[in-house]
Amino acid sequence: MEMQAKKKLSVFFSKYQTVRYKKRETLFRPGDIPQGVNYIKKGHARLYTVSAEGKELSLVIYEPGNVFPVVWTVKGVPSIYYFESLTDLQTQRAPREDFVTFINKNTDVFYEFTRGITSRFQIALRRMEWLAFGNAKERVSSILMILAEMYGVRERRDVAIQIPLTHRDIAALVGMTRETVSVEVKKLEKKGYVEKQKGVYIVKDYAGLREESLLED
Secondary structure, three states, X not given: OHHHHHHHHHHHHOOOEEXXXXXXXXXXXXXXXXXXEEEEEEOOEEEEEEOOOOOEEEEEEEOOOOEEOHHHHHHOOOOOOEEEXXXXXXXXXXXXXXXXXXXXXXXXXXXXXXXXXXXXXXXXXXXXXXXXXXXXXXXXXXXXXXXHHHHEEEEOOEEEEOOOOOHHHHHHHHOOOHHHHHHHHHHHHHOOOEEEEOOEEEEOOHHHHHHHOOOOO
């Protein structure tokens, strides 16, 4: 049913306008009224907040097949967060009324839509634990593990995280400075747990990285 629902969602959005964004382009700001519901066809985007001091904290990463902005889509209320393209991004945009009618008539698609929301919420809760309890090493190791689980593609014994991430991106995910993240990543690279190839991180030693993280077996 999951694959069938995803197919139906893709077919629904294929009827609508394709919108392209460049890497690091701001899609929405807090309070913006979107022109429609966006379905990611290609690329990745993030939802983030900014502190009074200008420090960024990424809350959600959206991948192909995801729909955003969720709060406005479900409740009709503008988001209080920023949205930015992490890569060159291609979305298909449908009117909110059309999308709501569609998922109300297709319970399997509605289930898949809400399942995605729940999954991202669970990840957000785990990250809150790391921010509260983890040290720098554990927080960086944990986010790399989660990214490998969510966006990783296995290549023999390695796992390639299919999102190009900078130290700044990782810092925004774990609530740390870029400089601290750079130090911790270099330590992991020195131990042979991860390495960067062509802009993406490769997990070379999955078990070793897990031991460094806060994730339970």
